[in-house]
Amino acid sequence: MNKGVASGIMEALWGWPPPVLDPAGPYASSVTTLAWALFAMGVLVTGIVVAALYVAIRGPERWRRKLGGEKAVWIGGIAFPAVVLTGLLIWGLALTASLTEPITGREARVRVTGEMWWFRVEYLDPAGRVIVRDANELHLPLDRPVVLELRSADVVHSIWIPHLSGKMDMVPGRINQLRVEASRTGRFGGVCAEYCGGPHALMGFVTEVHEAANYDRWLAAQAARQAGAVAPGATPGEPAAVARDPQVPERYDPARGWALFRDTGCAACHRIAGTEANGLAGPDLTHVGSRLSLGAGILPNHRGTMMGWIADSQSIKPGNRMPSYDRLSAEELGHIAAFLEAQK
Amino acid sequence: MRHVAVAALLTVAACKPPPDDRTSLPADAAERGKAVIERVSCGSCHAIPGVDWPRGGAGPSLEGFDDVGLIAGALPNTPGNLAAFVRDAPATKPGSTMPPMPITPAEAQDVAAYLYGMKDE
Structure with a gap:
């Protein structure tokens, strides 16, 4: 991956050689x-x-x-x-x-749902049950075919990972299936390739291809995290390590961040597995701390972008369905960001 | 009278412009700085001249930043201070709400070079 490219959308559309x-x-x-x-x-x-x-x-x-x-x-x-x-x-x-090539039904399945303007990603077990809920990020095993079950929650979207396959529409009321397989590990950008209104141009995601064994371990860990119950009100996860000078003590408190997350309305739209935050309207944040991008493949993920996104997502991605939380103070944003970073 | 005027004019003309250390920063540093700004997406919180997107509103706009006297209203606006501030604001100005950035000290210097080189007046 080009080191200078920070987002899924940039990676999908720019770079040399051209991703297509x-x-x-x-x-x-x-x-x-x-x-x-x-x-x-x-x-x-x-x-x-x-x-x-x-x-x-x-x-x-x-x-x-x-x-x-x-x-x-x-x-x-x-x-x-x-x-x-x-x-x-x-x-x-x-x-x-x-x-x-016909789909045999034995491939691993991932359900990807186009939403205005992000991708809901759900990993299914062989019985078709959802074991991991995630968003704006697709993890694939190396050299193993995976079937993407493509749906739409609202209007027609289209999924396109130029490095891996052609485009496939995501049509409301219909399930399209796209077989993808990766023969090289790495991170590849993806975009929505069908105009879907508003900030369509800022609707992307990141695909990461792992060695098959690492993928299995990753999926098992994610599934365990999603199934594991966390006592209501408790802070799931540990405070994250951020790239920063160690002599500066962490001033933000993930526990306060959790309280703010719960009380300012975040939990109404966002789910964090094992907590009382179980909103389904927005992206699942159970693993947001380990996500490769924010805002649907458009921003790198670190504390600065997290705070900036929560405070004023409307100037970053105008028209997106998350309001700008500009009434939160910078301190409060810091607490929430510290809490979200811990959600791995 | 006329001689005096000519002499005065000559005196003024002989004055060298004040040395400007800020703009003498290497040009390629500014270019690298812009790449760093785009990589870590400083624009998520700041409107930055030369960066079309994003132009977030959580932090102050950096339009005309090269002429600002104090960084964050506290530190003299010098390249050294600025490089330290963009990398780890809370350590440089206690109480700053700008979070530390995942960049190296060299990258921070490049970012400072870009912020001084902006010609947006």
Whole structure:
């Protein structure tokens, strides 16, 4: 991953090589191969046409007569395109056959729901039960196909991880399935690729591909955290380590942050597993402290961005459905941020 | 009378402009500083000239910051103070509500260079 790129959206759309030409999985890689082959063919044919044009205008008399003859039309206008296009079609279909590989039902499943303007992500067990609720982040195992069960809660969205696959619409009232597989570990950006109103351009997510064993461990840990009961009112998790000078003592108190989180209305829209915060309207915050981005793939995740987002998310992502909590003091924001950082 | 005026004019013309240490910071430092600002997203809280998005409203706008006398109303606005402040504000100005930033001291100097180099007047 490009070190200078902090957000999922930036990573999906910028960088070199361009993410669409930098496949990290079998599906994207066959499409990329096909795209390069078609581009090469396009260059070749353009070259032939330009050469023929040159001959027609400036070429020797004998060549010009040949070019204008009926034979040239039969060969260059009919036989050549017929053979080349048929060959390309057959090769292309064979190459992309894996794109339509049937879903066996044995793949791991992740339900991704498009919401205005973020992605709800739920990991399912083989029986189809939700074991981990998360948001704006997709974790995948290396070299193992995963089926994304795509839904929408409101309008048509579209999910696109340029490094891994093509786009697939998320249509209200319908479940689309997208098979993805990654052949390289790393972090890849994703975006909503269908205009969905308001801050559509700021609706993204981050995909992280882990070694299969690490993925299994990660999923088991997340599932255990989500299933584990935390006494109501208690602060789940430990205060997080933040990149800061150790000589400055932590001045913010996660326990106060939890009280504020509960009492200022955060809990009405956000869920934290095992606590009385069980709102479902907004992203699940059970693991927000370990998230790679904030605001749906748009900001890096650290205390500064967390405080800035809570205080004034409306100037960062105008029109998003979380109000700016500008009536909270900076101290209160600090307490809440310290609490959220501890939610790993 | 005319001689006096000419002499006065010459005297003024001979004055060198005051040395300006702030703008003599290396240009590539400012460029690196901007990359750091975008990476850690200082814009989540501050409107910063040259940064189109985000322009958060939680912290003060940094328009015209290079002309501000005191950082956060407390510290003399010098490159050293500014670099220390953007990296770990509470340690530099006790009581500051700006959180410490995940950047190295060298990166903090680059950020300071960018903030001084902004030409937004």
